[in-house]
Amino acid sequence: MNFLLFSEEELSADGRTLYLSAGDRRAEHLTSVLKPKPQDSLKVGQINGNMGSARIIDITHEGYQLQVDLVSPPPPGLDLTLILALPRPKMMRRVIENIAALGVKHLILLNAYKVEKSYWQTPWLTEDTLRHHCLLGLEQAGDTILPRIELKKLFKPFVEDELPGIIGNRSAWVAHPGSERGIPDTPASMVLTIGPEGGFTPYEIGKLEEAGCQSFNLGTRILRVETVVPALLGRLYL
Structure with missing residues (x-):
């Protein structure tokens, strides 16, 4: 601490x-x-x-x-909405603490085809537990502003009905191993989506692109979510 x-x-x-x-x-x-x-x-x-x-x-x-x-005042947060396919429960602690420490102020945890249904039953998703690990991340970094965390259990309604409004006029990207485009330059305001290990399905990528996201890849390696999040945010913002 x-x-x-x-x-x-x-x-x-x-x-x-x-x-x-x-x-x-x-x-x-x-x-x-x-x-x-x-x-x-x-x-x-x-x-x-x-x-x-x-x-x-x-x-x-x-x-x-x-x-x-x-x-x-506290340090400024990132002008970023991070949408993250729900990680495995045993990864949640590290992921949430890293996100809070790196300055993310809006996190959406999203369901996807490769997210097991049992993940949504984990006690790691209780409000008190999420808050606790956000606080640990803030204590590490020297920040005071808690991230706002939303849980979205239905992929299609979220992507079709909510995501376009979240994107608005902002730059929107989705990390996907199958994309030919490399990591983008950091825009002033960004919506960034990260899928489960192995990436989203072709159907999910198609729906995200229809909503306004552009896909990019992080290279040839398939990384765990707990590795991708700090590596990508560090590359974009630090």
């Missing part, structure tokens, strides 16, 4: 004091990893708000008391 996040509700009435009880995940990290002393300063941020520093006022066996000073 490079950055301590808290909600507005955790602050005192004057908005200056934060208390972390001993059983809190963040307090346990302070105790076991950072091992701060009174008057030490930490990098902090308010979830969906500003960021700054917090000075440790007091440390007891019951927890930490910190004085918070929020002075700057």
